[in-house]
Amino acid sequence: SQELEQSPQSLIVQEGKNLTINCTSSKTLYGLYWYKQKYGEGLIFLMMLQKGGEEKSHEKITAKLDEKKQQSSLHITASQPSHAGIYLCGAAHGSGNTGKLIFGQGTTLQVKP
């Protein structure tokens, strides 16, 4: 079955520093989603990538999907305390357009002021 591995599992950075979170799949990704979650709350949609080599940015967050479509990275520039939370990558389950998502185990980010 398809699995997503996120690294690192947790991250503590000083405010203003850049950071990168990785998401690796054992199989080709047909749609890769990045969400942010605060503990005990719902998921906030960040970005969705579909094409190999695709890159999207929103404010200080950039997500990329590699050419082989098996790895994605989420990069935060000049981190702020508001970026703290749990970042989850999710992938479309299989090649069919079912809407089902499987998720990585999450990366917990703390930003120290």
Next chain:
Amino acid sequence: GAVVSQHPSWVICKSGTSVKIECRSLDFQATTMFWYRQFPKQSLMLMATSNEGSKATYEQGVEKDKFLINHASLTLSTLTVTSAHPEDSSFYICSAIGRKYNEQFFGPGTRLTVL
């Protein structure tokens, strides 16, 4: 983005009772909704797919008789945890697909605690 709500946001119940959780798409029609479960410090696990007007499809290992799903309208899906036990205590999150399959919006979640 579109808004998905869940009710209640948290619930505490006694072991053996049933609990119903509602998931609503507030400003769009959702023919398909999903139910996920998240245990502390773990990721989301898909439980089932809820389709309007038809039976839900459950993921492997999820008991369909224990987790009853009803998708009675294009804006409402309900998850009923029957005869709840402490091990069912978890964070339940629903999601709904918007106009395009690549748009999936999540509810704020419902925390269930079974005593």
